[in-house]
Structure formats: structure tokens, C-alpha cells
Amino acid sequence: MKKKLAVLGLAATMMMSLFAGCGGKGTSGGKDASADKGSVYYLNFKPEADAQWQELAKIYEEETGVKVTVVTAASGQYETTLKSEMGKSECPTLFQVNGPVGLASWKDYCADLSDTEVYKQLTSEDFALKDGDKVAGIGYVIESYGIICNKKLLAEAGYSMDDIKNFADLKKVAEDITARRDELGFDAFTSAGMDGSSDWRYKTHLANLPVYYEYQADGINNTKAIKGTYLDNYRQIWDLYINNSTTDPKQLSVKTGDDAVAEFVAGKAVFYQNGTWAYSDISSVGDENLGMLPIYIGVDGEENQGLCTGTENYWCVNAKASEADIKATEDFMAWLATDDTALKAICGSQGAMPSGADGMGFVTPFKKNLESDNLLVNIASQYVADGKTPVSWNFTTMPSETWKNEVGSALTVYASDQTDANWDLVKKAFVEGWATESQAAGN
Template sequence: MKISKWSYAFLLALILVLGACGNSGDAGGSVSGDGEEGGDGESVTIDLYQFKVEFKEQFESLVAQYEEENPDVTINVETVGGGNDYGATLKSKIASGNEPDIFNIGGPQDYEDHKDRIAPIEDSAAVDAALEGTLDAVTVDDQVYGVPYNLEGYGLIYNKGIFEEAGINPDELTTMEDLQAAVDTLDGMKEELGLDAVFAFPGKERWVYGNHSSSSFLAPEFNDSVIEAFESDTVEFEHSEELKNYIDMQVNYSEQPVLSLDYSQQVEALYSMEKVAMIQQGNWAYPSIEQIAPEVAENSGIIPIPVAGESKMPVGVPQYWVVNSGAEDNVQQAAVDFLDYMYTSDAGKEVVLNDFNFIPAYEDYDTSQISDPLSQEIYEYSEEGNTSGWVFLGYPTGFSEETFGDNVQQYISGDITWEEAIDNSKAYWEENR
């Protein structure tokens, strides 16, 4: 059928109009309309996909506050984390064609995996305010591609009252031998202290030991540098035996069976209820403890995992916010505006400190307002420079949980030896670098 010039022009105009009303990129957000109630501005929708379940409600409240102040912006928040592997679910979401406009990456390896859909962040107040060193993991060729969530630290959270009753000084637990002696003391006093066990080792949560335990013992090998870990073709596990002893200690003195213990049982059912004296976790666990047992939360402290005779607190940026380069330009700008609001506006900073309970990764915060004792201690270690790096963010994709974590589970269940677990992990690293 022959199409007239008028018909062709009409069809072309229609296509252009429809295209302008939709999303020309691959991400899920959109720009449409003339703004609220016929105004002159555009209405922007941002699809945001984030990993931190611990502050889900508080974060959604901040989003609602931002939407109220910016009525032409709608932010759809989806939170996936906790017992789920955020990285794997993000890849599935992308594969389904529902790409978020804002999502999270952990560092250089995640950037490498997603670099084709990550936009550079320019003219950002949050980038300008980020503390020295916090942008290194997301800076490529002098261009910044993400903004940090916060600073976090992890180690052994302990009940101060239980330690005091047992006559244990946490400041003296600076070697693995010191820690073992304290564990033996607590184990011998379980009935007197009202404990079910010394530890709650969450064997079901591979990220706890696949990311954090391994990172503490691999950090010296990579000079505390996530970039050095990312650039390394091999991993030697120079402190393999000490790592084995540390995991064995937790497993043997833990509430059983460890392979069915999850994060909720570890933090909420056992530690918060004073059924165990210690757990390996970070300051992100504080809100969960406080919600169940405020007195226990206030009476908690945190010590570093002793490694190679040193006692350094592992402190790092857990994740970065990044913007999808496939989103409309206006959606990208709206995404950066929201991130700037969260971390640099007076209202946002108040929420970050007092509702999120974050250790800020940005300048111009009143750090005296850091409200919980775990974050206070971690911040003090940071101020003193007595910290180690989060090198797990530089591991090859799939190494921490699917490989090392899975091998540790097999070791705990007796299916493989420790030597096999280490050899399997070394081989995976080399094959995937």
C-alpha cells in the first residue's frame, strides 16, 4: 500500500511523541507529563534497587520526605538483601529487562561487571563532600562513578556485662591465643552466666565468613588495599591456618547446628536475648539488637578480629550508589539530586546520623551525634587510623559466597578438608582473573 506524504509525516510525528513520553534508555525510570497539576515541570519516576534491609523503613521514610518536598519526583524503592545475594538478584533483574535507575555496587569488581550501564557522576555535592579515600574504589581514569553509602566496621560484638562478670577485659584480646583463652573461660562459666553457648555462628549466611572473615585474614596479604586485591591474579591465603582456627573456634563453641543458623537467629534470638556472649557482626546489627533489647544494645561493645598478632578494626564502604547510564538524562539528573539531598542537605544529614545510625562517609557532619556505641567505637578506630581494609570488595565475582563460602560450609559439614577448601578457592580465583 502506498503511503502519502501526509500519512508518513503523521506517523513520524506520532513515533517521536511516543518516544518522548517513554524512556529512551534501558533503565526503568521515566520522564512524563507537564508536572503536577498542569505545572511547567516534568514528572520524573526513579526506580531504585538497594541492598540494605537494616534501614529499609527509615530509608523509605526519607524517600517519602523527599517526594513531599519534590512533588514532581516519584521514587520506587525495592530492597533486597539480608539472606538474599543482592549481586545475584541484581543480575537477574537486569537480565529480565527491568533495570533500576539507581542501584548498588560493592567496588572495583562490581564496577567491572556493570561498567556498561554505570554513568559517571558529575556536578554532585555528595561527591565533593566524600571523605578522602572513600571514592577510590569507584574512580576510573579520574572519573567518579558512585557515591558511598556510609562507613561500616565489623568484628566481634560482645556483651559487656557478661564479659565483666566473667572477669574478661576485652582490650586485652589482641591475639588469637588471647581470644581462645577468653572463649574457654566463658565456656566454663556458661551455666553461671546463663549462656547457651559462647558464640552464635550463622553458618547459613555465607556472606558473614565468605566476605568478612576471609577479608580480615586476606587483608595483610593485599596490604589492606581493595585495589591490590582486585588487580591480583592469585590469592595465597598466607594466614590460612589462623583463619581455620578462627572458624573452628566459632563453630565448636557455637549454638548448634551452625549450618541452619541464620542472621536473624544469630542477632535477634540468641545475642539480643543474652543466650550467647559474642557474635561476628558489624555496627549495622545495632538497630536490630536495640529493637529487641535496648539495654543489651547499649551494653554492647565491639573488638577487632585478631589477625597475625594485630588488632585492627576492618572499616570500609559497604556499597556505593550508582546511576544507570541507560536512564533518561533527566532521570539521571534527578537520581543525583536525590543522592545529594540524602547526604548533604541539613534534613538528609539529620536522618543519616539519627535514623539510619550511619557513620557518615562525608564531611561536615557532627560526628558527636553518632548515636550507638558500636558505631562510636568503630569511628574512634578510624580516627586513630587503627583499621584494616575491606579487600573482599576486590574479590573475583562469585568468589566470596559461592566459592569460599560454599567451601567453608562443606568443610563444616565434613564433606571436604580445610586444605581442599583453600585449594578450591585458590583455583577459582586464578581461573576467574
């Protein structure tokens, strides 16, 4: 999932200007839209899946005669792009929010999907995003992330995945590999790049762990004021990543997501934090050599922890679109949830597209979800089958993209000079920043 959906709260005046920009009913959709059939304009959140969505749009259009336009936002620019597109006369009819915080900004644009076929196809109500009694969004992909492992390299270092059951084990193995890096010819971790193509793995995905454990301890699922109970744990896993990797910590600000992929594929590191969506990037390592570990941060009982599993991808239909375009969009969503070709493209990996290209490799929450050929997806499922408790995705409750960026900046400063004073900057961004951004968003 290369991703991150920004969830900045919008001022009322901006929202009013967006309402005006869409121009009311009948103005959305492509210029070639049929007045009878309507049309679909999908603003896609996932840059890595652009080619697949373009191909599916073409197939659907050929089958039904309904125009489907797919526009893909650049990585990290979804919210900005969505605001811009919603201000145009031809607005997206299908867009995404990342969860409750994102919904708060766009709920007035979300049509009620409670009577739609795609809603009926959900296997659980947990994948419906509600605004009171209204079904405002439909989760369409379930993903997992953790620490992807090159088992072949791990074995060369004298270990197996069975040797790593908690943070202490991971630290022992990583530091031993670092001590013998010249002898072994590889490092423990790939670069923890803080370039925009990579920093979401740490300011959002890794930051989910201390949020998750605080919520668990306090018996809550969101908060306006995070306490930072587990920030010492956040520090020790961050320290482990940056001090046992392919890259000098002072160079992380310019390291990219592509750098980390290249390092892992080239066998320069054993461990690589990412998710099931990254399978096609690293599949050349070979299924027999790939494994996946939970992200351990040193919390009691983490031996029973599974991978971080959830969704931040909810489809929403633009309530400001014309009735014809709303109907066309709902029909397109139903096709995606039920059609074998569409589901193979969404759930399949290698060669799953009708063109022979790789599919998206997702797991869907729909009744007709196909068994995945994505090894990482199946590993995630095995953790659940083994009785491990998945770590829920609580980063959808993070108050804003500004909060994430400030945490990321503080992490970068700390990486270059690992003092207690600089870690205090991380804690300040995490705790005080959370309260400030929650208040600014009106949460």
C-alpha cells in the same frame, strides 16, 4: 550491613541484551514520571533499611513533586535482581556496586558523576569509585565490623575487654567460658550460622582477614591469584567460633542470622561477629553492656589492629536513563548528602526518622555527616582515635559470588567434620577457586 552484593562478571552477550532491555534514553523511571521533572528509581541493596528508604522517598516526593520509587532486593540477591531490573523497560536510575569488581560488570551503565553536587560533598577522594578519569560511583556509607561483646557477661566470667588484645587472649577467654558454660549459664560465641541470612559473615567478612594480611605482606591491594598465606589463621579463628558456641557445629547449615541475634540479646553468648549496622538489633542489651573487639586471627602485630572499616556501597547513576531522570536522580543524591532530615535518617539510630522509627545508623563520607548515636560507630571511631590501624575492606576484590559460595560450602562441610582433609577443601575453594573465578570474570 546484612548484605552481600554479588559481583559476577557478565558475558558480553548478556551485557548487550541488558543494554537492549533498558531501551535507551527515556525509558527508565516510574510510570507516573513527569516529563519535565523526571523520576527516580532506586534499587536498594540493604534489606534492613527498606522502611527508612521508603519513608525518605515519600518525604522527598512531597517536598519536590519528583516521583521516587524504592525497590529493595532480598538479602544475597542484589546482583540477580539488578540484572533482572536492568532488563526491563523501566530500569533503576540509581543502583549500587560493591567496588572495583562490581564496577567491572556495570561500568558501561555508570554515568560520570564528576560534576555532581554529591561528588563535591565527599570528604575524601577515597570514597569515589573511579573508572579511569570517570567518577563512576559515590560511596555513601562507612561501616565497621568486629566481634561485638556483652561486657556484663564477660565480667561475670571474670574478664574485661582489656584482657583481650590478640588471638591468644581471645582463645584463652573463649575456651575458659566453654569449660565453665554450665556454671556460667552462657557460651562464648553465638552460632556461626551458614544459612544464607548469616553465612556472609564468614565466607566474606571473616575471609577478609586472611586476604587483608596477605595483601599487606605482599604490598598489593588486589590480585588475580590469592596464595592463601594466612589460611591457617583463618582456620584457627573459625575453629574458635564453631567449637565454643551455642550450637553444635554439625547444625550450622540451618542456623540463621536471626538465631545469632536472638542468642546475643537473650544473654546466651558473650561474643557475636557483626557490624555497626547491627546496632538496632542488639541495642536492648544496653549501651553500658556493649563493646566491640577487632577480629584477631593470630598475626604478628595484631595488638595494633582496629576494626574492619570501609564501604562496599557505591551509588551509581544509570547512564542509559533519560536526561531528565538522570538529573532527577543526581538531585535526589545531593539532597541525601546535604539535607538535615535525610542525614538524620541515614546517620541516626533510635527514633531518628521523622515518623519516630529508628534511623539507619550509618556514617557517611559527606561533609555534613552528623554525629552518630550508634554506640558501635563511636566505638569504631575511638579505635582510630587511639591509634589502632583499621583493617581495610578487601572483600570487594573477591572475584565472584560463586567464589564466596564455594568457600562457604567448604566451611560448612569442615565444621561438621573437622579433619585436615576437609580443611584442604576450604583451601582449594579459597585459592584455586579464586584463580578460576578471576579468569572466568576476565579480571
